[in-house]
Amino acid sequence: MDAKPSVLFVCIHNAGRSQMAAAYLQHLSAGQIEVRSAGSMPADRVNPAAVEAMREEGIDMAVETPKILTIEAVQASDVVITMGCGDTCPVFPGKRYEDWKLDDPAGQGIEAVRPIRDEIRARIETLIGELLPQH
Template identity: 65%
Template sequence: MTDTPTVLFLCVHNAGRSQMAAGWLRHLAGDRVQVLSAGSAPAEQVNPAAVEAMAEVGIDLTGARPKPWTEETLAATDVVVTMGCGDACPVLPGKRYLDWPLEDPAGKGVEAVRPIRDQIRGRVEELMADLGVASAG
């Protein structure tokens, strides 16, 4: 792993959990971590309830766009965090994989997304501690 680890968050649609996790890690780690997110079947847009829930804690996801994972992205990654994509998520030997079983926020209102957002923050903080990355804030 490099001095600046690269973390890739993967889920199916890259519209909720992975976008919130990427937002949290960028917010909390600053430039201490390279942050990527992608999906196996990207949605058209980020879940509006996820955007709203993150805005409530000062993280702006309005410019985020779902995107597919690529072999290049995967090859450049030190840690891959999967979130409910099962067999659709790629596996590359030599990479560190973590699976975060989190409820899918798809189709839920902001009230239901808030607890998922908060669970993701806790997991991101644990990941940062494990990587030896101090919080930027």
């Protein structure tokens, strides 16, 4: 049996965009894809507006905590998706890289976070279609 594809989502604080993307991928792929998320400078906690926006989708991120980006996490992932971390994300040959241009939900209210969440969901659905063609 082939190993599951693996995806790493990276943003600076690992508190909003990358957490929402990881939660969606875990949820929508029904565990068929290995999911990681990290930040180059992790925040103390996940953005409460992001947690609330995902709760509206039936996904609980309240227990998640921001994690520091490690070289090992990048090496262990087939796909690395960055979200506004600029030059702080390490690059390794042979990996598939994407940079998703998304507004930063930091300091935003739920009304501003919802469209970011919805765009992330659309991108995640496309990604699942690419990684799990039989899905």
